[in-house]
Amino acid sequence: xxxxxxxxxxxxxxxxxxxxxxxxxxxxxxxxxxxxxxxxxxxxxxxxxxxxxxxxxxxxxxxxxxxxxxxxxxxxxxxxxxxxxxxxxxxxxxxxxxxxxxxxxxxxxxxxxxxxxxxxxxxxxxxxxxxxxxxxxxxxxxxxxxxxxxxxxxxxxxxxxxxxxxxxxxxxxxxxxxxxxxxxxxxxxxxxxxxxxxxxxxxxxxxxxxxxxxxxxxxxxxxxxxxxxxxxxxxxxxxxxxxxxxxxxxxxxxxxxxxxxxxxxxxxxxxxxxxxxxxxxxxxxxxxx
Amino acid sequence: xxxxxxxxxxxxxxxxxxxxxxxxxxxxxxxxxxxxxxxxxxxxxxxxxxxxxxxxxxxxxxxxxxxxxxxxxxxxxxxxxxxxxxxxxxxxxxxxxxxxxxxxxxxxxxxxxxxxxxxxxxxxxxxxxxxxxxxxxxxxxxxxxxxxxxxxxxxxxxxxxxxxxxxxxxxxxxxxxxxxxxxxxxxxxxxxxxxxxxxxxxxxxxxxxxxxxxxxxxxxxxxxxxxxxxxxxxxxxxxxxxxxxxxxxxxxxxxxxxxxxxxxxxxxxxxxxxxxxxxxxxxxxxxxxxxx
Numbered sequence: 225x226x227x228x229x230x231x232x233x234x235x236x237x238x239x240x241x242x243x244x245x246x247x248x249x250x251x252x253x254x255x256x257x258x259x260x261x262x263x264x265x266x267x268x269x270x271x272x273x274x275x276x277x278x279x280x281x282x283x284x285x286x287x288x289x290x291x292x293x294x295x296x297x298x299x300x301x302x303x304x305x306x307x308x309x310x311x312x313x314x315x316x317x318x319x320x321x322x323x324x325x326x327x328x329x330x331x332x333x334x335x336x337x338x339x340x341x342x343x344x345x346x347x348x349x350x351x352x353x354x355x356x357x358x359x360x361x362x363x364x365x366x367x368x369x370x371x372x373x374x375x376x377x378x379x380x381x382x383x384x385x386x387x388x389x390x391x392x393x394x395x396x397x398x399x400x401x402x403x404x405x406x407x408x409x410x411x412x413x414x415x416x417x418x419x420x421x422x423x424x425x426x427x428x429x430x431x432x433x434x435x436x437x438x439x440x441x442x443x444x445x446x447x448x449x450x451x452x453x454x455x456x457x458x459x460x461x462x463x464x465x466x467x468x469x470x471x472x473x474x475x476x477x478x479x480x481x482x483x484x485x486x487x488x489x490x491x492x493x494x495x496x497x498x499x500x501x502x503x504x505x506x507x508x509x510x511x512x513x
Numbered sequence: 514x515x516x517x518x519x520x521x522x523x524x525x526x527x528x529x530x531x532x533x534x535x536x537x538x539x540x541x542x543x544x545x546x547x548x549x550x551x552x553x554x555x556x557x558x559x560x561x562x563x564x565x566x567x568x569x570x571x572x573x574x575x576x577x578x579x580x581x582x583x584x585x586x587x588x589x590x591x592x593x594x595x596x597x598x599x600x601x602x603x604x605x606x607x608x609x610x611x612x613x614x615x616x617x618x619x620x621x622x623x624x625x626x627x628x629x630x631x632x633x634x635x636x637x638x639x640x641x642x643x644x645x646x647x648x649x650x651x652x653x654x655x656x657x658x659x660x661x662x663x664x665x666x667x668x669x670x671x672x673x674x675x676x677x678x679x680x681x682x683x684x685x686x687x688x689x690x691x692x693x694x695x696x697x698x699x700x701x702x703x704x705x706x707x708x709x710x711x712x713x714x715x716x717x718x719x720x721x722x723x724x725x726x727x728x729x730x731x732x733x734x735x736x737x738x739x740x741x742x743x744x745x746x747x748x749x750x751x752x753x754x755x756x757x758x759x760x761x762x763x764x765x766x767x768x769x770x771x772x773x774x775x776x777x778x779x780x781x782x783x784x785x786x787x788x789x790x791x792x793x794x795x796x797x798x799x800x801x802x803x804x805x
Contacts, residue, residue, distance in 0.1 A: 229710065232709060232710055236709045237631040237633070240623040240713075241623065241628070243619070244620040244624035244640075247676065248640070251673060251674070255650065255655060259650065259654060262653065269656075269657065269660070318545065318548055321545075323545075323546070331787075331788065333553070336556055337794075338734060338783055339738075339784065340754075340779045342759055342779070343755075343775075343776035343780045346772050347560075347566075347776055350769060350772065356577065356769075399795065444798075444800075447645050450647075453740070475649055476652075476741075479653045480656070485653055485657060489653055495647050496647060500642070
């Protein structure tokens with residue numbers, strides 16, 4: 225027993241993380257490796273795998289539905305994330321002062337990002353309903369024409385962006401608010417004495433001081449937006465038709481509705497590299513700012 | 514005389530300027546207050562609408578003009594709970610979240626301690642990459658493996674997969690906690706003859722309790738909210754609430770009130786837990802990039 229604990233003490237750096245490392249190897253590394261192998265086979269769940277080399281990849285490059293998925297993924301991400309960044313900065317600036325109920329306000333903006341996404345998606349689906357939804361009632365009250373929201377092909381992704389923005393702008397705001405609060409008050413004091421306007425000190429003091437927090441927020445949001453699944457699948461299932469079908473949703477359908485495991489694995493490899501590539505790219509930017 | 518007059522008018526215009534500045538400031542404050550209220554109203558509206566929908570009768574819910582004032586009814590809740598096995602699904606969600614959080618702690622705490630003490634940044638990075646990779650990447654191989662092992666629709670499959678949601682969170686939150694436990698305390702324990710495991714169990718963990726509670730609650734919430742894994746790997750015996758509610762909408766006519774009630778019932782536990790650990794939510798969502 226004594227020698228056992230001596231052994232543990234000496235090798236603590238290997239033994240302590242061992243269970244977690246094993247879990248990661250079995251649950252994460254092995255599946256990723258399996259995907260590479262699967263992508264070389266024509267394999268339907270329950271059927272016999274047939275080795276076809278790189279045919280799945282060739283097929284994917286010529287598959288209009290894959291390109292549609294890629295386009296939708298980027299359209300969704302690069303509309304949602306910049307919008308959320310602007311709103312996040314605005315909300316953070318708005319909240320970066322003392323006002324009665326500040327604590328409650330901060331709690332309130334946490335709610336969209338912690339609430340169960342399926343529940344959120346269902347409620348938005350009800351609000352989007354073209355004939356009975358409350359959003360059209362608001363539009364009409366403002367004298368605006370009614371909209372079909374997610375029921376219309378070219379509005380499906382913008383409507384989903386609206387949901388994602390409602391859900392995640394607060395996270396960017398809270399990340400930036402934390403950064404803003406650590407900017408020393410003397411900097412603003414000095415600027416005021418030099419006669420800087422509020423706008424000037426925002427551009428020349430606040431933004432430069434929080435730029436690394438901005439990049440961190442962008443990395444996290446971009447990575448999560450690229451792989452958004454819950455709200456898209458619950459609200460539109462990629463529809464109407466394939467108008468809001470992202471790569472993520474297409475891979476899901478390929479694997480679990482068409483049961484074409486080999487082809488799904490190919491799409492997943494592409495999705496994984498896209499997400500990790502963008503994360504690495506943004507991380508390089510982060511080191512430089 | 515004229516000098517006096519100009520002095521007086523100067524004094525007056527200074528007072529006017531001050532009054533104007535004050536009025537401007539008041540106006541600015543009203544503007545800011547209005548913007549804050551507007552922001553909060555937008556953030557809260559879907560929740561408000563969820564609650565209203567859950568308390569309205571079906572007739573009011575399908576009215577073309579929204580019904581804002583009505584006598585609330587509990588009928589929707591009664592229907593959801595009685596007719597749709599809601600309690601069973603809730604129990605499934607609870608079991609999966611509790612088990613995966615428990616295993617997440619058993620695996621994650623020693624790993625986080627090791628990363629903090631021995632500066633194993635590579636391991637920390639590997640766990641971060643696991644969080645960044647799209648979850649769906651793992652799902653096809655998991656599905657095939659669990660299928661051939663006969664583990665689809667078992668708590669085993671769901672607990673193991675939800676572990677991948679909770680464990681990285683636990684590790685990343687706890688690293689900074691363990692780094693803040695003074696090393697002297699640990700060394701004092703060694704001098705008293707404690708082993709590494711003994712010091713970890715009796716000194717480090719008790720001192721890190723607030724972090725462990727926050728990390729556990731976060732892992733629980735994330736498992737509770739998980740949809741994708743459960744959608745594929747659960748079945749009649751293990752179906753958790755989000756999947757049950759999703760199936761709810763796939764069948765024919767939509768029962769708005771029922772949906773609202775179900776949405777309230779899934780979200781309520783999460784909101785209560787959030788209120789307890791709100792300081793840690795952003796830390797958890799950002800994998801420690803922002804300290805609570």
